[in-house]
Amino acid sequence: MRLRLVPQDTNWDFFKYRTATFGVSLVMMVASLALWLTMGLNFGIDFRGGTTIRTQSEQAVDVGVYRDAIAPLELGDVSISEVFDPSFAADQHVAMIRIQAQDAQESVSGDTIDSVEQALQGVDDTIRFTQVESVGPKVSGELIQTAVLAVAAALAAILFYIWLRFEWQFSVGAVAALFHDVLITIGVFSLLQIRFDLATIAALLTIIGYSINDTVVIFDRLRENLRKYKTKPLQDVMNLSVNETLSRTLMTSGTTLIALIALLVLGGDVIRGFVFAITWGVIIGTYSSVYVAKNIVLWLGVKRDWSKPSDTTGNQFANIDA
Structure with a gap:
């Protein structure tokens, strides 16, 4: 049954x-x-514009810890993700941090980037920024x-x-x-x-x-x-x-x-x-x-004078027992 x-x-x-x-x-x-x-x-960073920061550290990336460290800065939409690559060394841990543009500016200011770096170094003193790129409104x-x-x-x-x-x-x-x-x-x-x-x-x-x-x-x-x-x-x-x-x-x-x-x-x-x-x-x-x-x-409405009969009695996936 x-x-x-x-x-x-x-x-x-x-x-x-x-x-x-x-x-x-x-x-x-x-x-x-x-x-x-x-x-x-x-809109998120993709449509609003902002800055992408690539970080590297000797300790494993903890996205939750990173987010908690940056949260007091009140930067709005912040996206953090870990980057994986087979070519990375055992002690090479990389993350991408994306921060929305602040106060209609095209990119995050240098002072804000420094504040983010200091906040992250407070939880991981080996972290450093290897790349900083901005995405403008255009x-x-x-x-x-x-x-x-x-x-x-x-x-x-x-x-x-x-x-x-x-x-x-x-x-x-x-x-x-x-x-x-x-x-x-x-x-x-x-x-x-x-x-x-x-x-x-x-x-x-x-x-x-x-x-x-x-x-x-x-x-x-x-x-x-x-x-x-x-x-x-x-x-x-x-x-x-x-x-x-x-x-x-x-x-x-x-x-x-x-x-x-x-x-x-x-x-x-x-x-x-x-x-x-x-x-x-x-x-x-x-x-x-x-x-x-x-x-x-x-x-x-649809045309009803079909010229050919159906070759099948039904779709084979239509009568699945559920």
């Missing part, structure tokens, strides 16, 4: 309240846009433009792919769902003022990939069922398709969330923003695959 998270043959009406769920999505998108425009984002602005272009290019590529594989209605629904996921995630970051840096952009691209994967699985089953049930109403075929892939959806999302929640709790401050973005993205992406992408396809 196998354990199931959902019954084997479900018949839940996911589109019974489609107007309400679609309305909620629109409200969340408008609210996210308003938060973004009014509160802004808490470079940071270019990074923001590049990040926006990366997300836009991902959405455009997915739009083209879905258009070729399915119908244009499917591609519009899929990209609308992805845009919904990205915008609401940005709104949450703006509301909570979580640090927004290049790692967050990587998380947004990961969300896009995860969400479109779930959407395509349901689209695949929907296309097969449309060929199988040529006279059945579109809404009923959609409900059938979502129910048939429900086990797969819950299994994939559930196991992913278990790993992400563990990282969110135990991963530390350095990766917390990145992990939070992906965790939220898995939840909102699973929701949008049904209540945004499928709602738009249902509203636009």
Whole structure:
């Protein structure tokens, strides 16, 4: 007897309240846009500019001790990470310290760098600064433009792919769902003022990939069922398709969330923003695959005169016991 998270043959009406769920999505998108425009984002060093310091010491790097030593200086956003390299000697321990620009200055002043060095030498007298580099606002602005272009290019590529594989209605629904996921995630970051840096952009691209994967699985089953049930109403075929892939959806999302929640709790401050973005993205992406992408396809309608019968009875990954 196998354990199931959902019954084997479900018949839940996911589109019974489609107007309400679609309305909620629109409200969340408008609210996210308003938060973004009014509160802004808490940009990290990557987008705000600042100074990167490379340190070297004979003692092992302790990121927590370094951070506690620098904290009294109140320098704002400070990122500390240890650098590993097989070519390093046994007593060569290297760390990278990134400090945000202070008071709209292009870089951290020399006095501030001296204060940081003295604070770190208080916990490790062998530490020394081997390299100091500054990232100005011009470079940071270019990074923001590049990040926006990366997300836009991902959405455009997915739009083209879905258009070729399915119908244009499917591609519009899929990209609308992805845009919904990205915008609401940005709104949450703006509301909570979580640090927004290049790692967050990587998380947004990961969300896009995860969400479109779930959407395509349901689209695949929907296309097969449309060929199988040529006279059945579109809404009923959609409900059938979502129910048939429900086990797969819950299994994939559930196991992913278990790993992400563990990282969110135990991963530390350095990766917390990145992990939070992906965790939220898995939840909102699973929701949008049904209540945004499928709602738009249902509203636009699809062609029903399929010329060829389906070669398969279903996607091999759609009926996983969960």
